[in-house]
Amino acid sequence: MFCSTADNMTETTPSLRPRPRLRFAPSPTGSLHVGGARTALFNWLYARHYDGDMLLRVEDTDKARSTEESTRAIFEGLLWLGLSWNEEVVYQGANLERHQRDALAMLETGAAYRCFCTPEELEQRRSEAQAARESFKYDRRCDRLPAEEVARRVAGGDPYVIRFRIPEGSTEWDDMVHETISFPNKDLDDFVILRSNGTPIYNLAVVSDDIAMGITVVMRGDDHISNTPKQILLYRALGAEPPTFAHLPMIHGMDGKKLSKRHGATAVGDYQHQGLLPGAMLNFLALLGWSPGGDREVMTMDEMITLFTPDGLQRKAAIFDPKKLEWMNGQHLSRVxxxxxxxxxxxxxxxxxxxxxxxxxxxxxxxxxxxxxxxxxxxxxxxxxxxxxxxFPGTIEYDAEAVANNWKERSSAADILEAAKEALAGDSAWDAGTLEAILRGLAESLGISAGKIFQPLRVALTGLTVSPGIFEVLVAQGRELALRRLSDAIGWLRRNP
RNA sequence: GGCGCUAUCGUCUAGGGGACUAGGACGGGGCCCUCUCAAGGCCCAAACACGGGUUCGAAUCCCGUUAGCGCUACCA
The missing domain is CATH 1.10.8 (Helicase, Ruva Protein; domain 3)
Structure with a gap:
């Protein structure tokens, strides 16, 4: 079902390089969003183009918001789009033990420390800082606690979190999409990695899992840029090599604001139900934030795979234009x-x-x-x-506008249809060429323009002002049905003079 | 507020110092084709945010301004 890229490899031969491993890591708190779908697509395209793997990880550590329905919806969306993943799905919640082990390891190496401050105290200090118009940063007071006191409080059962100690210096990386991005470490906060209930915080869970899964390329939304320095520090503290990062721009609605329900359909499933082709959806999404260069627009999946390279990736947020999506779908509809x-x-x-x-x-x-x-x-x-x-055999409705425009004179319309019916009723061949000759001949013998026959006929056959070419309609309906539609129309016209 | 990211037609984008009177596509307007509507073809309107540099030369490189967005949780 899913195409191989073996024949599509172009440049730089990754044979010496290890196969890249990427992952798409949605949190199951809703349906698959077009933004998420695009992130998945770029991960998938990268993996296919460079002959790597894309894994799927469900980030379900937020028990309060994660649902099984959402997980199902995400699978369905991905499957509909044809974005397959390699290996078993990883559920982050199942890795709790490793997350804890990693946090403890950092505690032991001194990369992290216990913090006994309660959420209430923290909240209090935060709002005080805000009132004083100062930016809040954890003051490391628990890091200065004497070892004996820490031991005593732990033994006494005081709840604590584990915080990561941000080292001196600065943290930077070469982003695949951007250039070098760097953060002075002094702007980073000693963030919590393990909650007092023993569950991991996002940044730890992600890094721990990405290491365990052997992820080499992390492609995600650029709203994660400010998490990245923290994660890089975590990789180092855990003794692992950070992956290559690629931060993709966001997708906005037509008003330039972050895409939300206000913008209409934002779930992939919505488009599936509106009768979109997955290939068109993917093509459209790919062009939102990536360009193959030049004027290339309508592409098949295989073409996208061969054309996809990270240097075509855009840095600027893109606006989701449903009009262009519709056009794109029309293009795919007639080319597939x-x-x-x-x-x-x-x-x-x-x-x-x-x-x-x-x-x-x-x-x-x-x-x-x-x-x-x-x-x-x-x-x-x-x-x-x-x-x-x-x-199809069922009866048709006559559109009011079609009747008003093309059956203006009821009795003469009926006469024309009568004549047409007679002309078509014989046993002549039923193909477009023959039918055209017959009807044009009829127009001539009646001394009227061909259109004067075609339009009333169109209404009789389809009930509409708009249809494929009239001969194609006749052929598609077949003689029997076409003649019946003519009789029905004549009857209707005689009954409604 | 702090930190970060971004900045070409209304929208998606091409563009990597001279090939730019800035190209394509969607959408809009017009014409052609024609039995209607699509499709298709042709044409028109429409952009390098602003200010400084660097350079013989800047949409392209650097700095600043402005604006937009993101992050700033014991959310992910």
């Missing part, structure tokens, strides 16, 4: 091989009651050509379904 499109459309067609398995099997060729006919005018799968009614 029919065989690939059919399974994505058929479930919706079944739901609408137009087809069942029997029809898809017995009239497969006809069905495929119908999809081919309808996709031209569609931007979503739902558009295809919406247009499909007239080609």
């Amino acid at each position: 091989p029919l065989a690939e499109l059919e399974p994505r459309v058929t479930p919706a067609m079944m739901e609408a009651g137009y087809v069942d398995e029997a029809i898809v099997d017995s009239r497969g060729e006809w069905y495929m050509s119908l999809l081919d006919l309808l996709r031209v005018r569609a931007r979503t799968i739902d558009d295809i379904v919406r247009q499909a009614g007239p080609y």
Whole structure:
């Protein structure tokens, strides 16, 4: 199901380099968001392009907010998009023991220390600092506690957290997206790594897991930039080599603000249900923050894999434009091989009651050509379904505007349709060329322009002002159904003079 | 407030000192094609945030200003 990139390797031959290992690490506190999907996509593209692995880690250490439904939704979203992962899914919550071990190890090496300050005390000092318009930073008072007092309080059962002691100096790294980013360590706070209840804080859990999973490239949103120096310090304290970091820009809504429910559909599932093609979604998302250079826009997954390199990555936040997504989907809709499109459309067609398995099997060729006919005018799968009614036996509605514009003179419209019906009723061949000759001939003999026949006919056949070319409609409907639609229309016109 | 990141048409972007009268795409406007609508083709409007440098030459390099965003928890 998922393509291999073995044939697509281009530059710089990673054969000497170890395979890169990346991970997508969502926290299961909601559905898969388009921002998360894009992060997953870039991780995936990188892994595929450089012949590496992308693992999936569910960051469920926040018990209060994590849900199983959310975990499921994230899997579903990823699967729908076709973003597969290697190896078993890692659940962060299952690694509690290692997280604790790592925290204790740092305590032993002196990289971290116990802190007995309570959340209330901290909160108090924080608000005092705020009132005095000073920035709050933990003052390390517990780091200065005499060893005997620490031992006594621990023995006495006083609750404590473990804090990381930020060393002197500065911390910097070469970001794949940005250039060198550096932070003076004095701006970093002695952050908590293990809560008083023994559970790890985010930065520790991430680093501990990334080390354990052998992650070599960390690609994530640039909202993590300020976590990075802390994490690098943690890697060093744990005696591990930090990975390469790549910080991707955020996605904003049309108002330039962070994407939220106010901006309409932001969950990947929303787009799935709106009849988007996963390939189009991915293509659109990829272009939000990455460019292959030049004018390249519409791409297949395989093309994206070969074209993807980190130097095409953007530094600036991008705005999510649903209009362009729609256009992109239209492009994919008409370019995707029919065989690939059919399974994505058929479930919706079944739901609408137009087809069942029997029809898809017995009239497969006809069905495929119908999809081919309808996709031209569609931007979503739902558009295809919406247009499909007239080609199936059920009755059709006559659109009020179509009637008003094209059946203005009821009785003459009926006459024209009558004539057309007669002309089509014979046993002549039923193909576009023949039908065109017949209808144009009829127009000539009636002394009217062809359009004067085509438009009323279109309404009779489809009930609409808009449809594929009229001969294609006739062919798709077949003689029997087309003739029936004509009789129905004539009857309707005679009944509503 | 502190720290950090960012800055080309309304939006996504190309651009890595001269090839720039700044290119493409979405969206908008117009025309063509035409049985309608799409698709397609052609054309138009539309941008280098500002100020200083560096240089013979700056959208491109440096500094500052401004603006936007992010982080600043015993959240992730």
